Amino acid sequence: MLKAVLLLKENLDISKFCKVTAYLKRKSTGYQPKKSKCLSRDQIDKFLLEAPDKEFLLMKVALIFGVSGACRCDELSRMLVDDIEDQNNVLIVHIPDSKTKKPRRFVVVDERNLATYRRYLELRPPSTPHKRLFLNYKKGKCTVQPVGLHSFGKFPSQIATYLGLPTPLEYTGHCMRRSSATLLVDAGGDITNLKRHGGWQSSSVAEGYIEESIENKLDIANKIQAGPKKRPFTNIETCPSTSSDSSEICCTEISTEIFDKKVKLDHKSLSGINIANISNSTINVNICK
Known part of the structure; x- marks a missing residue:
């Protein structure tokens, strides 16, 4: 504001005076302008x-x-x-x-x-x-x-x-x-x-x-203090069997709130494993020979 007034009234650009600018910055340290309060x-x-x-x-x-x-x-x-x-x-x-x-x-x-x-x-x-x-x-x-x-x-x-x-x-x-x-x-x-x-x-x-x-x-x-919501933990592992032809895949879904469930799938009819609607989860796959 001071620079603008002096430039307008006196045609004096104080931005060229480096010592004056540094002095004004030191004097304005800690200044908090008064502002109007707000209505909620x-x-x-x-x-x-x-x-x-x-x-x-x-x-x-x-x-x-x-x-x-x-x-x-x-x-x-x-x-x-x-x-x-x-x-x-x-x-x-x-x-x-x-x-x-x-x-x-x-x-x-x-x-x-x-x-x-x-x-x-x-x-x-x-x-x-x-x-x-x-x-x-x-x-x-x-x-x-x-x-x-x-x-x-x-x-x-x-x-x-x-x-x-x-x-x-x-x-x-x-x-x-x-x-x-x-x-x-x-x-x-x-x-x-x-x-x-x-x-x-x-x-x-x-x-x-x-x-x-x-x-x-x-x-x-x-x-900050509540943190992220807990997600269900899913563990998928391949279990051993007595013969290679009859080996099976055991899928265990462990939910901390609802249920524990095991699903067994024959590896011959299994074309792949699809996992959907899961985020922020850890999946451990253990293949046993």
Whole structure:
């Protein structure tokens, strides 16, 4: 940031000063930037279900759109009614202008979310002189005044206060965008899906929006500590007989959970041994002459 500001304001490229760069790197060692806290899936569902519409309908719609599309506050404030395509069972939302100058689209599903959006849209005054989607909402009514950028930045803190979460002021305007990225990765999304979803070009920047959730830690702990599932052990050996013509093959399948079984096959009628549907197993073949 310092390099960009000096280059813009003073036309000075400090990247040529190696000692300055080394000094700034030493001073930034151990620095941890403050990031907004995230809302979990259960907390989002609780707010959408329990919060009264008369007071929180606007915040509900903003939360649905913000989490579904990993939207920034300025993207929500500039969103127009024409940017939303209602196809009965799904909403297709277009974000034509973003920070990276790269348009994005996202989809809103679930009948509950669609019903919440349509209830809010029905309250839009017919005399509204602009097409901004989010209008000021108070006591169950909408006015023609659009919602400002800073109001969207306060919504996550107010939602956290309603839910009784500790330190609600740490839920900033980036909360909905970070929550969306975290929920996507916890559900199994890879880095390509994450970058496409949020419009990030850098993988390191996109990964910075992911919060270390407890659900993700539990899943990793189960994979590490539980270990692989046990597989049945199979032992196949050729058993001796009194004459070479009557030698037989004894197949013993030992299952640690179900059964022990022996099958004898005549070597004259045996064209080969086929083993199927076995993985992570050890097969011992002993040929006795």
